[in-house]
Amino acid sequence: MKRLLTFIGLFVLILLANRFLPEVIDSYYIHLLTLSCINIILAVSLNLINGTTGQFSLGHAGFMAVGGYTSATLTYYLGPKLVLALDFLPAVLAKNFVFLLALLGGGLSAALLGLLVGIPSLRLRGDYLAIVTLGMGEIVRVLILNVEAIGGARGFSGIPAYTNLFWLISLTALTIAAVTSLTNSSHGRAFLSVREDEIAAEAMGINTTYYKVTAFVIGAFFAGVAGCLFGHYLQLLHPNSFTFIKSFEIIIMIIVGGLGSIFGSVIAAVILTLLPEALRYLGPVKDWRMVIYSLALIVLMLTRPQGLFGTWQPDFRRWWPFKKLKPVS
Amino acid sequence: MQEFLQQLVNGVSWGSIYALIALGYTMVYGVLQLINFAHGDVFMLGAFFGYYFSRWTKIAQEPTLLGFFATLFFAMAACALVGIIIERAAYKPLRARPRLTVLITAIGVSLLLENGGQLVFGADPKFFPSLIPESRLYESASLVVSNLPVIILTVSIALMLLLRFIVMKTTIGKAMRAVAFNREAASLMGINTNNVISFTFLLGSALAGAGGILVALTYPKIDPLMGLLPGLKAFVAAVLGGIGNIPGAVLGAMILGVSETMVAGYISSTLRDAIAFALLVVILLVKPTGLLGSRVGEKV
Numbered sequence: 001m002k003r004l005l006t007f008i009g010l011f012v013l014i015l016l017a018n019r020f021l022p023e024v025i026d027s028y029y030i031h032l033l034t035l036s037c038i039n040i041i042l043a044v045s046l047n048l049i050n051g052t053t054g055q056f057s058l059g060h061a062g063f064m065a066v067g068g069y070t071s072a073t074l075t076y077y078l079g080p081k082l083v084l085a086l087d088f089l090p091a092v093l094a095k096n097f098v099f100l101l102a103l104l105g106g107g108l109s110a111a112l113l114g115l116l117v118g119i120p121s122l123r124l125r126g127d128y129l130a131i132v133t134l135g136m137g138e139i140v141r142v143l144i145l146n147v148e149a150i151g152g153a154r155g156f157s158g159i160p161a162y163t164n165l166f167w168l169i170s171l172t173a174l175t176i177a178a179v180t181s182l183t184n185s186s187h188g189r190a191f192l193s194v195r196e197d198e199i200a201a202e203a204m205g206i207n208t209t210y211y212k213v214t215a216f217v218i219g220a221f222f223a224g225v226a227g228c229l230f231g232h233y234l235q236l237l238h239p240n241s242f243t244f245i246k247s248f249e250i251i252i253m254i255i256v257g258g259l260g261s262i263f264g265s266v267i268a269a270v271i272l273t274l275l276p277e278a279l280r281y282l283g284p285v286k287d288w289r290m291v292i293y294s295l296a297l298i299v300l301m302l303t304r305p306q307g308l309f310g311t312w313q314p315d316f317r318r319w320w321p322f323k324k325l326k327p328v329s
Numbered sequence: 330m331q332e333f334l335q336q337l338v339n340g341v342s343w344g345s346i347y348a349l350i351a352l353g354y355t356m357v358y359g360v361l362q363l364i365n366f367a368h369g370d371v372f373m374l375g376a377f378f379g380y381y382f383s384r385w386t387k388i389a390q391e392p393t394l395l396g397f398f399a400t401l402f403f404a405m406a407a408c409a410l411v412g413i414i415i416e417r418a419a420y421k422p423l424r425a426r427p428r429l430t431v432l433i434t435a436i437g438v439s440l441l442l443e444n445g446g447q448l449v450f451g452a453d454p455k456f457f458p459s460l461i462p463e464s465r466l467y468e469s470a471s472l473v474v475s476n477l478p479v480i481i482l483t484v485s486i487a488l489m490l491l492l493r494f495i496v497m498k499t500t501i502g503k504a505m506r507a508v509a510f511n512r513e514a515a516s517l518m519g520i521n522t523n524n525v526i527s528f529t530f531l532l533g534s535a536l537a538g539a540g541g542i543l544v545a546l547t548y549p550k551i552d553p554l555m556g557l558l559p560g561l562k563a564f565v566a567a568v569l570g571g572i573g574n575i576p577g578a579v580l581g582a583m584i585l586g587v588s589e590t591m592v593a594g595y596i597s598s599t600l601r602d603a604i605a606f607a608l609l610v611v612i613l614l615v616k617p618t619g620l621l622g623s624r625v626g627e628k629v
Binding site: 056121131143146251252259290295297 | 422434564600607
């Protein structure tokens with residue numbers, strides 16, 4: 001009962017934030033908040049694959065693109081019809097119901113791709129997996145370039161602006177909660193064992209391929225959701241947004257935060273979203289910002305290769321007031 | 330038939346350029362087990378070194394074959410130096426660390442060269458001077474062979490033969506092969522592994538520099554991001570042939586170059602960039618170690 005009340009309270013709080021935040025805060029900061037939330041979802045979901053399970057994937061931008069384009073296709077071509085069919089509902093509800101379907105469609109299509117790529121290629125190890133996922137991302141991008149119905153090389157414009165703070169905040173929270181509780185479950189222990197020593201895990205009776213594919217599919221699902229939020233925020237999707245450079249950006253976030261630390265991923269995603277923006281204000285330094293960015297990455301790797309937070313996680317359950325859980329050492 | 334021959338000529342000349350870059354990837358991987366993501370950017374630097382050198386020496390105004398070779402040599406030397414600096418500054422301190430750390434550092438170096446390049450050279454494309462006076466070697470109704478692809482092919486084959494000679498016949502080549510086989514054992518046998526690794530970077534980067542000049546002669550528009558895609562594709566070529574395997578890199582590059590030009594010529598030029606990765610995925614699924622790669626037993 002207490003738990004239910006908390007959820008309702010949080011729900012109302014997010015709804016209030018959605019309603020009033022845009023009025024009190026400058027739209028530029030709302031923009032930064034939006035980008036931060038999308039990057040947090042991307043970083044946390046990639047951390048499940050690369051950090052927790054230890055499978056180096058370079059194709060997150062590809063999953064994001066599939067999710068974004070699928071959901072945009074849904075809302076662009078089917079959305080208006082669905083809204084019409086739902087006209088007995090209040091307009092706000094109908095619109096958000098359509099968006100929920102688009103989110104699910106985007107996430108599931110990305111997850112399906114994750115399954116298709118994951119099953120054959122996760123038998124590969126290390127560098128080879130990195131290369132295959134990188135190739136997968138590029139293939140997705142080139143295929144999108146060749147489909148005229150979704151804009152091809154011109155980009156997909158005219159996507160309805162469905163993304164709002166409510167969806168952003170709740171989906172970010174949902175992603176963090178899902179990945180955290182998954183990592184802390186017995187499945188999570190299996191993920192970790194695959195990361196630490198695949199052969200030993202196999203010998204202990206853990207179906208490593210199954211766990212790798214699972215991590216891959218779940219990671220891809222949330223990447224697809226992030227792509228959906230991205231597309232319905234910008235109202236424009238362009239194949240050039242989803243090159244492997246985008247995948248690198250997300251990887252840099254989880255590396256800086258510390259592979260395996262979800263908390264670190266969140267912090268790093270926010271810092272690395274804001275840092276290029278902050279460097280804009282430094283006057284003459286502004287041309288140097290990407291140089292500073294890459295230098296910082298190299299220096300970080302040379303001096304603190306485990307990232308800012310390593311695998312450290314604050315134990316939030318200590319402050320969870322409802323049910324005392326035994327902290328895992 | 331004539332058109333097919335024309336495509337084949339283009340494909341083989343692209344393939345030979347990919348081969349030059351792929352050789353650098355494959356040697357570094359063979360010796361260090363590191364995917365040197367910055368390699369494609371060294372290739373870009375090669376083109377820019379050549380551009381500024383040819384302007385400084387006025388070779389650009391009066392193209393001669395000798396001037397072309399001087400530019401080629403300068404670019405190769407400068408890239409070799411850059412390669413050694415990158416290795417010493419960024420990779421060497423991380424040698425005992427997990428491979429992932431080094432891989433990410435390589436991505437960082439690549440980003441640094443691209444963004445630094447945009448800052449120093451400017452983001453706008455520059456036009457590379459035609460260093461070779463062009464002439465037609467063969468001409469018929471539909472097939473034209475100018476001297477450019479022939480020179481490119483000759484130069485790349487000569488460089489590859491030179492590399493083969495160095496790796497197979499010289500003492501340092503023998504040391505390279507020993508380090509690739511087992512670094513620790515090699516160092517116990519009195520081989521200075523640090524020097525050998527630096528030398529590997531020197532060779533690979535020099536070849537990438539040569540590739541930069543040759544590409545810039547064919548596609549004279551050069552910009553700081555030009556190394557990204559060819560670099561990635563050359564890497565794909567190296568994996569295709571079996572990474573760490575020198576003949577494999579050449580084979581993979583030729584397959585890639587020819588299939589790309591064929592797809593671009595007969596199907597659609599936008600699919601050109603996808604074919605490399607599609608080939609890669611298929612090969613890795615069928616034969617995960619590449620065409621000429623051998624399966625390495627897993628160490629427990």
